[in-house]
Amino acid sequence: MLKWLAIALIALLVLLQYSxxxxxxxxxxxxHIRSRADTLAAQNETLRERNQRxxxxxxxxxxxxxxxxxRxxxxxxxxxxxxxxxWVPGVDAGTTREGQR
Structure with a gap:
């Protein structure tokens, strides 16, 4: 009887561990959910910065x-x-005097 109870408890433990x-x-x-949440948080941060700009x-x-x-x-x-x-040929029209756009 005790042997069957021990086997049943071990089987239950294995089943719970599997679950x-x-x-x-x-x-x-x-x-998986934490990984997805981290990805979405990074995307949100990028969008938040864009919205602030x-x-x-x-x-x-x-x-x-x-x-x-x-503008x-x-x-x-x-x-x-x-x-x-x-107008100077070969020079980009959008550049400033410092050569930056």
């Missing part, structure tokens, strides 16, 4: 003409009325 490691809600699934740009565009003028110059190549435009 813990490989079953639904086990440690394998937990590791866009929000700062919106504030700049709402508060002053300097940002609008800069018009860089995106569309606009020139003010009191400026002269010189």
């Amino acid at each position: 813990l490691w490989w079953g639904d809600g086990g440690l394998r699934e937990l590791a 866009l929000a700062a740009e919106v504030v700049d565009l709402k508060n002053g003409l300097a940002a609008i003028e800069e 018009a110059r860089s995106d569309i190549g606009m020139v003010r009325e009191d400026e002269e435009f010189f």
